[in-house]
Amino acid sequence: MRFAYLGSGSRGNAAVIQAGRTTVMLDCGFSAAEAGRRLERLRLEGTDVAALVVTHEHGDHISGVARFARRYGVPVWMTPGTARVAPDLDIPELNLFSCHEAFAIGDLRLAPAPVPHDAREPCQFVFSDGDRALGILTDLGHVSRHVAQAFASCDALVVECNHDPELLEQGPYPRSVKTRVGGDLGHLNNGQAAALVAELDASVLSHLVAVHVSETNNRAELARRALAAAAGAADTDIEVARQDEGLDWRSV
Numbered sequence: 001m002r003f004a005y006l007g008s009g010s011r012g013n014a015a016v017i018q019a020g021r022t023t024v025m026l027d028c029g030f031s032a033a034e035a036g037r038r039l040e041r042l043r044l045e046g047t048d049v050a051a052l053v054v055t056h057e058h059g060d061h062i063s064g065v066a067r068f069a070r071r072y073g074v075p076v077w078m079t080p081g082t083a084r085v086a087p088d089l090d091i092p093e094l095n096l097f098s099c100h101e102a103f104a105i106g107d108l109r110l111a112p113a114p115v116p117h118d119a120r121e122p123c124q125f126v127f128s129d130g131d132r133a134l135g136i137l138t139d140l141g142h143v144s145r146h147v148a149q150a151f152a153s154c155d156a157l158v159v160e161c162n163h164d165p166e167l168l169e170q171g172p173y174p175r176s177v178k179t180r181v182g183g184d185l186g187h188l189n190n191g192q193a194a195a196l197v198a199e200l201d202a203s204v205l206s207h208l209v210a211v212h213v214s215e216t217n218n219r220a221e222l223a224r225r226a227l228a229a230a231a232g233a234a235d236t237d238i239e240v241a242r243q244d245e246g247l248d249w250r251s252v
Contacts, residue, residue, distance in 0.1 A: 001108075001129040002251045003136075003158070006030065006038035008211040009243030013061050015136060015158070016042065016049070019129035022106030025052045025074075026125065026136060027061040032068040038246060046072035051095075051105045054078040056122035056139060057085045066091050077105070079112075081121020099123035113150035115140035118185040126154060132252045134158070138212045141186040143196045152200060156252040158241070159196065161210040161223035162187035168217040187212065190223050194230035202231035207250050209239045 006014040012029035016039070023044065028035050036046050052074050054062055066088035069076050075093035083089065083096060097103050099121060102111040109130065112123040117139045124147075127134045135154035140147065151157065168178055168189070180186050193210070202208065208231055210223040224238040231237070241247040 001127070001132050001134060002249050003127075003134055003156075004042050004249045005211065005241040005247035006035060006042070007243050007246045008138075008241040009213065009215060010060055011243055012063075013138070013212065014038070014064075015241075016044065017108060017127050017134065017136075019127075020107030022050050022108050023048050024105055024108055024110075024127075025049045025068075027055055028052060028064040028068050029060040029062065030064045032064055032071045035064055035068050036071075041246070042249065046074070049074050052076045053105075053110065053125070054082055054086075055124060056117060056119035057082050057087070058119060058139070059087075061139070062086060079121040079123060082119070085120045111150070113147055115147055116142055116144055116185055118180065126151060132156070134252050136211075137196075138188075140188060141184040143188070143192060148196060148199055151196070154200070155204060156207040156209075156250070157197070157200070157205055158207075158209045158211050159193045159227070160188040160212040161190045161193045161218065161226065162212050163189050163214045163217040164219070164222050165189050165191070167219075167222075168214075171217045173216070181217070187214075190218065190226035193223075194226040197227055197230040202233065205231070206252055207239060208233070208237070209241055209247065209250070211241045213240060213242075215243060 001019040015026040069091040099112040111126040135151040138160035
C-alpha cells in the first residue's frame with residue numbers, strides 16, 4: 001500500500017491511496033483540471049481513480065468532487081449527513097456509508113471514524129490492504145477517546161497540524177474565526193497532534209506526516225518539532241504535505 005498528497009491546506013485538500021489494483025482519492029478541494037494536473041505529477045490519470053471518498057462538506061475538501069467525478073466517471077462515497085448538504089450531487093454514482101462501519105473498495109478496506117468538527121457528519125479514515133494500516137486524521141477540533149482508539153494501531157499516520165495557538169492568536173483572522181479554528185469543533189493545533197502521537201507506539205510508524213498546516217497561523221518547522229518530540233524522533237524524520245507541492249508517493 002502507498003499514499004500521496006495532491007496538496008493539503010486551506011486552499012484545497014486531496015490524497016490518493018493505492019493498494020493492489022485499486023486507487024482511491026480522498027477528498028478533492030481542487031478544480032477537476034487542477035486535480036488532473038496534480039495527479040500527473042504522481043504518474044496517474046483521472047481514469048485511474050476507482051472511487052472518490054469524501055470526509056465532509058467544507059469547500060477545501062469537496063469543491064471539486066462532483067466535477068472530477070463527472071469528468072472521469074468516478075463513483076463517490078460519503079456519509080448521509082454529508083450528502084444532505086453537499087453543494088453538488090450531479091455525479092455518476094453516489095454511495096452512502098455509515099461512519100461506524102468499515103467497508104471495502106476493491107483491494108482497500110476503509111474504516112471510517114466520526115470526528116468532532118463543525119460539519120454535518122464528518123469522518124476520517126484508517127485504510128488497510130489487509131496487512132498494513134494507514135491512518136489519515138484531519139479536520140477535528142480535539143482528539144476524542146474514540147478517535148484515539150481508532151487510530152491506535154496504524155503503521156503510518158497522517159495527522160493535522162493546523163495551527164500554532166500563539167500564531168493563531170496573534171494572526172489576522174477575525175475573533176470569530178480564531179474562536180472557531182481553535183475550538184473543540186475546529187482544527188487540531190501542533191500540541192494536540194503531538195499529544196495523540198505520544199499515546200501511540202511511534203516506533204512502528206513507517207511515516208509520520210503533518211498535513212493541513214496553515215500558511216497563516218503555523219510554520220512547517222513548528223509542526224515538525226512538535227511531532228518529532230512526541231515520537232522521540234528527529235525533526236527531519238517528520239514529513240509535511242504542502243499546499244502547492246503536495247507529497248510524493250510513500251510506501252507503508
